[in-house]
Amino acid sequence: MSEVVIYHNPACGTSRNTLALLREKGVEPRVVEYLKAGWTEAQLKSLAARAGVSLRAFLRTRGTPAEALGLTAPGVSDDALAAAMVREPILVDRPVVEGPRGVALCRPADKVLDLI
Numbered sequence: 001m002s003e004v005v006i007y008h009n010p011a012c013g014t015s016r017n018t019l020a021l022l023r024e025k026g027v028e029p030r031v032v033e034y035l036k037a038g039w040t041e042a043q044l045k046s047l048a049a050r051a052g053v054s055l056r057a058f059l060r061t062r063g064t065p066a067e068a069l070g071l072t073a074p075g076v077s078d079d080a081l082a083a084a085m086v087r088e089p090i091l092v093d094r095p096v097v098e099g100p101r102g103v104a105l106c107r108p109a110d111k112v113l114d115l116i
Contacts, residue, residue, distance in 0.1 A: 004029040060093035
C-alpha cells in the first residue's frame with residue numbers, strides 16, 4: 001500500500017496535528033472522517049490486526065459512552081467491541097493512520113512518522 005489514509009476527526013487536536021504533520025512531510029493522505037463515514041467490523045478488526053494490537057487498543061474511553069456500555073470491563077470480546085464501535089463511531093480513538101509501513105493509532109501525532 002503506497003496510499004496514506006487517515007481516519008480523522010476534525011474536532012480532535014491530535015487528529016488535526018497528525019494531518020498537518022503528514023502534509024508538512026509532503027504527504028497528502030486520503031482523509032476519512034470516520035464519524036460521518038462509519039466503520040465496518042471487518043475494517044476495524046483488520047486495522048487492529050495490521051497494527052499488531054487488540055481492538056481494545058483502539059477503544060476511546062474519554063468523552064464516550066464506553067464505560068456506561070460496559071466496554072471497559074475485562075473480558076469484553078473483540079466481536080462485542082467491534083459491534084459497539086460500528087454502532088457508535090466515537091468509540092474509536094483517533095487518529096488511526098494506514099501507511100506504506102503499517103497501521104497505528106497516532107497518539108502522539110509523531111507516531112505517524114513511522115508509517116511513511
